[in-house]
Amino acid sequence: MSDPAISRALRPLEAAGLVQVRPDPEHGRRRLVALTEAGHAAFHDSGKPLYEQLRQGLLEAGFPYERYLRDTVLLAEILEDS
Numbered sequence: 001m002s003d004p005a006i007s008r009a010l011r012p013l014e015a016a017g018l019v020q021v022r023p024d025p026e027h028g029r030r031r032l033v034a035l036t037e038a039g040h041a042a043f044h045d046s047g048k049p050l051y052e053q054l055r056q057g058l059l060e061a062g063f064p065y066e067r068y069l070r071d072t073v074l075l076a077e078i079l080e081d082s
Contacts, residue, residue, distance in 0.1 A: 018042055 001008070010033060013019045018039035024030035035043065058065045 013039070 008027050010019060010021055016038075017036055020034050020036050021031050022034075024032050036063060058068075
């Protein structure tokens with residue numbers, strides 16, 4: 001994406017309070033972009049509908065979802081400890 005395209009894409013996000021855009025103190029022409037609290041919440045919530053659709057589809061297909069979830073958590077714990 002070009003710099004102008006990125007700026008255009010950020011404007012509505014900034015107006016909605018989802019991102020904060022500020023000058024980069026180390027480089028006069030750059031701007032730093034960060035998610036606001038509202039932006040973090042929106043990002044976190046954006047995956048919920050997809051997650052629920054996936055979960056429901058797996059259950060309807062007879063996939064052992066609960067076992068998969070338990071095994072995934074166990075694997076994450078093992079990886080975290082290593």
